[in-house]
Amino acid sequence: METLTRKQRELKQREADILALSRPMLIEGGYHGLNMDRIAAELEYSKGTIYKHFSCKEEIIIALAIETQEKRSEFFSRAAAFQGSSRERLTAIGVACELFVRLFPDHFAVEQIINSRSIWEKTSLDRRKLMQVAEGKCMHMVSGIVRDGIAHGDVALPDGTTPEELVFGLWSLTFGAYSILSTGESLANLGVKDPFASIRTNVHHMLNGIGWRPLSTEHDYNAVAQRISEEIFAAEFQLVFG
Amino acid sequence: METLTRKQRELKQREADILALSRPMLIEGGYHGLNMDRIAAELEYSKGTIYKHFSCKEEIIIALAIETQEKRSEFFSRAAAFQGSSRERLTAIGVACELFVRLFPDHFAVEQIINSRSIWEKTSLDRRKLMQVAEGKCMHMVSGIVRDGIAHGDVALPDGTTPEELVFGLWSLTFGAYSILSTGESLANLGVKDPFASIRTNVHHMLNGIGWRPLSTEHDYNAVAQRISEEIFAAEFQLVFG
DNA sequence: GCCATGTTTTGACAAGTCGTCATTTTTCGG
DNA sequence: CCGAAAAATGACGACTTGTCAAAACATGGC
Numbered sequence: 001m002e003t004l005t006r007k008q009r010e011l012k013q014r015e016a017d018i019l020a021l022s023r024p025m026l027i028e029g030g031y032h033g034l035n036m037d038r039i040a041a042e043l044e045y046s047k048g049t050i051y052k053h054f055s056c057k058e059e060i061i062i063a064l065a066i067e068t069q070e071k072r073s074e075f076f077s078r079a080a081a082f083q084g085s086s087r088e089r090l091t092a093i094g095v096a097c098e099l100f101v102r103l104f105p106d107h108f109a110v111e112q113i114i115n116s117r118s119i120w121e122k123t124s125l126d127r128r129k130l131m132q133v134a135e136g137k138c139m140h141m142v143s144g145i146v147r148d149g150i151a152h153g154d155v156a157l158p159d160g161t162t163p164e165e166l167v168f169g170l171w172s173l174t175f176g177a178y179s180i181l182s183t184g185e186s187l188a189n190l191g192v193k194d195p196f197a198s199i200r201t202n203v204h205h206m207l208n209g210i211g212w213r214p215l216s217t218e219h220d221y222n223a224v225a226q227r228i229s230e231e232i233f234a235a236e237f238q239l240v241f242g
Numbered sequence: 243m244e245t246l247t248r249k250q251r252e253l254k255q256r257e258a259d260i261l262a263l264s265r266p267m268l269i270e271g272g273y274h275g276l277n278m279d280r281i282a283a284e285l286e287y288s289k290g291t292i293y294k295h296f297s298c299k300e301e302i303i304i305a306l307a308i309e310t311q312e313k314r315s316e317f318f319s320r321a322a323a324f325q326g327s328s329r330e331r332l333t334a335i336g337v338a339c340e341l342f343v344r345l346f347p348d349h350f351a352v353e354q355i356i357n358s359r360s361i362w363e364k365t366s367l368d369r370r371k372l373m374q375v376a377e378g379k380c381m382h383m384v385s386g387i388v389r390d391g392i393a394h395g396d397v398a399l400p401d402g403t404t405p406e407e408l409v410f411g412l413w414s415l416t417f418g419a420y421s422i423l424s425t426g427e428s429l430a431n432l433g434v435k436d437p438f439a440s441i442r443t444n445v446h447h448m449l450n451g452i453g454w455r456p457l458s459t460e461h462d463y464n465a466v467a468q469r470i471s472e473e474i475f476a477a478e479f480q481l482v483f484g
Numbered sequence: 485g486c487c488a489t490g491t492t493t494t495g496a497c498a499a500g501t502c503g504t505c506a507t508t509t510t511t512c513g514g
Numbered sequence: 515c516c517g518a519a520a521a522a523t524g525a526c527g528a529c530t531t532g533t534c535a536a537a538a539c540a541t542g543g544c
Contacts, residue, residue, distance in 0.1 A: 030360020031273070036531065046494040051532065112358065115425050117351070118272025132428050139432055161443065164433030168419070169444030173411065176418020180410075183357050186374050190381055191406030201403065202411030202448065209451030278502065288523040293503065 015053050017043055019067065022060050027106045031113065034060065058122035062131060065114040068107040069134035073141075075100050078232050080141045086149030087212050088224050093142055094174075094203060095228045098196055101178050102240045108178055142167045155212040166210065173202060200225075257295050259285055261309065264302050269348045273355065276302065300364035304373060307356040310349040311376035315383075317342050320474050322383045328391030329454050330466050335384055336416075336445060337470045340438055343420050344482045350420055384409045397454040408452065415444060442467075 021042060026034045034057055040047045054060045079092035101108045114120060120128075146163035149155040157166065177199045181187065192198055204216040229237040263284060268276045276299055282289045296302045321334035343350045356362060362370075388405035391397040399408065419441045423429065434440055446458040471479040 030358060032360065032530095035529095037529090040495095047532080048494055048534085049492080052492080056532075109359070115421060116272060116354065116358075117425055118274060120425060135428065136432065143433075158443075162433045165440040165443065168422075168429070168432075168434045168437070168440050169415065169447070172418035172422060172441070172444070173415045174418070175422060176414035176416070177410070179357060179421065180414060180417060183359055183362060186377070187410070190378065190410075191385075191404045192410045195410070198407040198410050199414070201400075201407065202414070205411070205451030206444065206448045207451065209447035209449065274501090277500095279500090282524095289503080290505085290524075291522055294521080298503075 011053075014043075014045070014049075018050060018053055018060065019063055023064055023106060023110070026061065026064065026113065027109050031057070031061075031119065055124070056122060058119050059124060059127060061110070061114055061119060062123040062127045064110045066127065066130050066134055068104075068110050069131065069138070071104070071107060072096075072100055073134060073137050075233075076138050076141045079228070080145060082228055082232060084224070085214070086145055086152055086154045087207065087214065087219075088221070089145050089148075090142070090207070090212075091221050091224050092228045092232065093145065094200065095225050095233065097174055098199070099229070099233055099236050099240060102196075103236055105182070108182065112179060112182065139164070139167060139171070142170070149212060155210060157210070169206060170203065173206065174199060177202075253295075256285075256287070256291075260292060260295055260302065261305055265306055265348060265352070268303065268306065268355065269351050273299070273303075273361065297366070298364060300361050301366060301369060303352070303356055303361060304365040304369045306352045308369065308372050308376055310346075310352050311373065311380070313346070313349060314338075314342055315376060315379050317475075318380050318383045321470070322387060324470055324474060326466065327456070328387055328394055328396045329449065329456065329461075330463070331387050331390075332384070332449070332454075333463050333466050334470045334474065335387065336442065337467050337475065339416055340441070341471070341475050341478050341482060344438075345478055347424070350424065354421060354424065381406070381409060381413070384412065391454060397452060399452070411448060412445065415448065416441060419444075 018039060021039055022034055025038070036047060036050060036057065040050050043050075054063065075096040076093060079096035080089060082089050082092040084092070114131075143163040143166075146155070146157075146166055150157065150163070157163065177195065181195050187195055204221065208215045208217070260281060263281055264276055267280070278289060278292060278299065282292050285292075296305065317338040318335060321338035322331060324331050324334040326334070356373075385405040385408075388397070388399075388408055392399065392405070399405065419437065423437050429437055446463065450457045450459070
């Protein structure tokens with residue numbers, strides 16, 4: 001029993017080592033920066049051993065993406081627990097999102113890489129399932145807040161609109177913005193001096209447009225966001241803005 | 243003169259041939275599907291000749307992306323010329339966008355591929371400039387409509403907000419949505435049955451939120467979109483929905 | 485301590501790709 | 515038809531990925 005567990009722990013540890021080494025490699029040089037020979041050399045294992053853990057490069061990448069999604073889940077779950085109105089709790093999710101990309105730009109970069117058909121297609125079904133579960137967890141936390149808001153009478157969706165469709169909009173807006181942001185050096189030249197502020201503003205437009213009370217014109221969500229940062233993400237906030 | 247022009251035309255033609263062959267290769271197998279040896283073999287030129295035109299794979303990719311952006315520009319410029327209120331003209335841009343991705347999913351796929359740091363970085367400054375110019379052209383057409391709307395009193399931006407920041411929001415929302423859409427098979431399971439309709443709705447929420455008159459609750463923009471499809475994009479509309 | 489058996493690790497190898505560049509072929513004015 | 519300049523060629527070096535037969539190692543019975 002004890003020996004078996006030890007062996008398994010060793011395997012687990014090695015897997016973690018591989019991933020820990022892989023992440024900076026992948027960030028640094030994209031798909032090509034991730035080099036199986038180099039991983040083997042630097043960890044002083046043979047290539048065959050690395051391939052015992054991950055049957056191809058893509059499997060390492062999706063494993064990294066799953067780690068990322070889990071870390072994000074953790075942020076989201078802390079945010080969703082914020083005590084406040086439904087829209088304040090959604091604001092908390094927004095804070096979590098922004099803090100997450102600012103604190104771990106690497107994690108977001110991995111998400112963009114896995115978001116490519118030709119890479120995604122080479123991953124195993126097992127890990128794809130894991131990934132979808134992790135993604136669903138985030139989505140459900142947010143749509144849960146939307147449902148709470150509806151139940152509480154803070155917001156009413158137009159006929160035939162599901163909470164998920166609204167969440168899809170928020171998700172698209174933030175994901176798209178971060179994507180553009182992470183590659184487009186040209187945004188500043190084009191007249192967007194503070195992209196993160198822009199994103200927040202645009203999210204508020206969207207929520208105001210759907211009539212989620214209290215509107216951002218009736219309530220100071222900036223102050224709320226400040227409080228959320230201090231109360232829930234104190235340490236992380238320090239790291240980014242300290 | 244005549245001979246020089248003929249030679250140049252031949253070069254131009256060959257370049258076009260390379261790109262035409264490259265596009266499906268790139269779409270089919272992503273970055274790896276694009277194979278310089280195969281391009282040379284299929285066009286019956288030597289590899290060296292291919293490399294005379296494009297100094298590396300990434301240069302082919304960005305050239306394809308520039309073609310894409312120019313095609314989109316063309317769609318946008320037709321849309322922007324629609325006769326109607328400022329928000330109706332913006333609706334026309336939305337129609338152009340949607341039609342564009344539905345008609346040419348390949349083009350959008352190329353945009354996603356070039357939107358990766360490790361590929362972008364290997365491209366030449368010359369082509370990067372071209373790309374940014376083409377991107378700027380689209381952006382300016384849209385921000386022009388926003389300015390028209392402001393001048394006409396249809397919409398007022400909050401203090402300190404530039405038209406570009408609003409356009410950034412619209413761009414993020416649509417780009418993000420199409421990105422998620424193009425890789426996530428899971429959207430349907432998550433409760434978003436008609437993603438394109440969702441995108442349109444979410445855009446309207448955003449514009450309503452900023453108070454762009456007439457609001458989508460006061461005016462039937464679906465009917466307008468229908469008219470735009472028929473008047474401006476008749477042929478394209480036929481192809482997608484016929 | 486020692487052998488037999490099953491498991492893990494190893495690294496040489498096959499297959500494939502990119503980008504180069506010395507050599508060959510083509511072009512074209514005189 | 516010649517000879518110089520321009521263009522095209524493809525063998526080559528350097529590097530990757532993923533495989534697999536062989537070697538090293540662990541384990542348990544005696």
